[in-house]
Amino acid sequence: MARGVAESAPARSGVGPWYPAFSMMLISMISYIDRNTLALLAPTILHETRLNAEQYGVIISAFSVAYMLGNPVWGRILDRAGVRAGMTAAVSLWTLASAGHAFAAGFRSFAAARAVLGFGEGATFPGGLRTVTQTLPPHQHSRGVAVAYSGGSLGALITPIVVTPIAAAYGWRGAFWFTGAVGALWLLPWMALAPRKDSVAVIPENSASLKIMPKPAPASLSRAPQWTDARLWGYIALYALGALPLGFVLYETSLYLSAVLHKSQEQIGHVLWIPPFGWEAGYFFWGWITDRVARSGNRHGGIGRQFLLLTLLSLPLAVVPRIDSFGWIMALLFFEMFIAAGFIIGSVAYATAYYSTHHAGLIAGIGAGSWSALVALVMPGMGRLFDLHAYQTAFSLAALFPILGYAAWRGLSRLAGPSE
Numbered sequence: 001m002a003r004g005v006a007e008s009a010p011a012r013s014g015v016g017p018w019y020p021a022f023s024m025m026l027i028s029m030i031s032y033i034d035r036n037t038l039a040l041l042a043p044t045i046l047h048e049t050r051l052n053a054e055q056y057g058v059i060i061s062a063f064s065v066a067y068m069l070g071n072p073v074w075g076r077i078l079d080r081a082g083v084r085a086g087m088t089a090a091v092s093l094w095t096l097a098s099a100g101h102a103f104a105a106g107f108r109s110f111a112a113a114r115a116v117l118g119f120g121e122g123a124t125f126p127g128g129l130r131t132v133t134q135t136l137p138p139h140q141h142s143r144g145v146a147v148a149y150s151g152g153s154l155g156a157l158i159t160p161i162v163v164t165p166i167a168a169a170y171g172w173r174g175a176f177w178f179t180g181a182v183g184a185l186w187l188l189p190w191m192a193l194a195p196r197k198d199s200v201a202v203i204p205e206n207s208a209s210l211k212i213m214p215k216p217a218p219a220s221l222s223r224a225p226q227w228t229d230a231r232l233w234g235y236i237a238l239y240a241l242g243a244l245p246l247g248f249v250l251y252e253t254s255l256y257l258s259a260v261l262h263k264s265q266e267q268i269g270h271v272l273w274i275p276p277f278g279w280e281a282g283y284f285f286w287g288w289i290t291d292r293v294a295r296s297g298n299r300h301g302g303i304g305r306q307f308l309l310l311t312l313l314s315l316p317l318a319v320v321p322r323i324d325s326f327g328w329i330m331a332l333l334f335f336e337m338f339i340a341a342g343f344i345i346g347s348v349a350y351a352t353a354y355y356s357t358h359h360a361g362l363i364a365g366i367g368a369g370s371w372s373a374l375v376a377l378v379m380p381g382m383g384r385l386f387d388l389h390a391y392q393t394a395f396s397l398a399a400l401f402p403i404l405g406y407a408a409w410r411g412l413s414r415l416a417g418p419s420e
Contacts, residue, residue, distance in 0.1 A: 057383025070122020099180025
């Protein structure tokens with residue numbers, strides 16, 4: 001892997017090499033608190049503003065389209081300007097947008113606030129991947145990505161625990177004032193303590209620890225993603241299609257629990273942390289598994305078998321509407337997010353094993369942006385199915401996407417041929 005420049009300066013500060021990854025975890029946690037507050041409070045907000053589930057799906061799409069566009073844009077900015085300046089600008093923007101939800105009164109105002117929030121939060125995962133690949137050695141990359149990215153699942157996990165009592169006391173508008181305040185509080189120490197100059201973290205160029213793909217030739221030390229490369233499209237298919245159920249569970253669970261199981265907003269808030277806990281656990285478990293596959297020396301079948309296993313384990317999502325037990329439904333949603341995390345970790349490892357870490361921000365942006373684009377396309381349709389009470393169809397379609405992602409990846413990998 002290539003030597004890189006780290007924006008977090010662990011060498012100067014004397015803290016351990018994992019400090020930058022944990023700082024990115026905190027950033028992603030805040031971003032998911034901001035975005036998941038709407039999903040948590042959707043039953044109450046839709047009732048008070050007289051929005052329907054299809055309109056809610058379009059509002060989610062406004063976020064997703066802007067997030068899709070923001071990911072590669074911020075990826076380029078972070079690759080060139082550094083994490084300190086880039087994340088300061090991004091978090092400032094999305095903090096204002098998050099607080100702006102408190103002023104929304106209908107479809108257009110919610111969609112506008114959501115779009116600005118989505119564009120700003122497009123910096124989250126590019127910042128995390130860039131930091132990890134340039135501050136940790138290759139054999140720890142997947143676990144580093146798990147740490148940096150896990151703030152998202154942690155934010156989704158704690159949002160119902162923290163936001164539910166705030167919304168009960170101060171209303172849903174007060175909840176959005178709270179999310180804006182959290183971002184502002186993070187910015188103050190970040191601008192004061194974040195390093196003003198880049199520091200160099202030396203990463204061994206001849207490390208053979210990452211065996212997900214055949215060891216790249218020296219030319220790969222500067223290899224950039226190219227839209228004509230089938231491997232790039234294979235990465236996009238794995239990330240976007242494989243992890244699509246993550247967005248479905250994240251955004252639709254509260255509506256399903258309200259409409260089908262007749263749970264109140266307070267009851268939903270008490271259990272909605274359970275599926276994201278699976279997401280959090282999945283990041284660390286699959287990060288550990290992927291690093292073990294990398295060290296095993298199995299260049300040909302290891303990662304393929306891992307993706308096939310993830311695909312098969314995604315199928316139980318389709319049976320959720322056939323289950324009456326509240327506990328079993330929450331367990332299956334927990335498991336689905338656990339599996340979806342494996343697609344994210346594995347696909348990112350697949351891409352960073354082939355492309356230079358100098359383009360880590362762009363790689364992360366392309367992956368997260370492609371996932372967001374697919375969510376933008378799918379969610380209005382899912383909302384329409386929910387309005388029609390066609391829950392079995394919606395859950396079955398969500399379970400189908402990982403199959404399509406794995407099949408596309410297999411075909412594109414064969415098209416690309418062996419690595420140079």
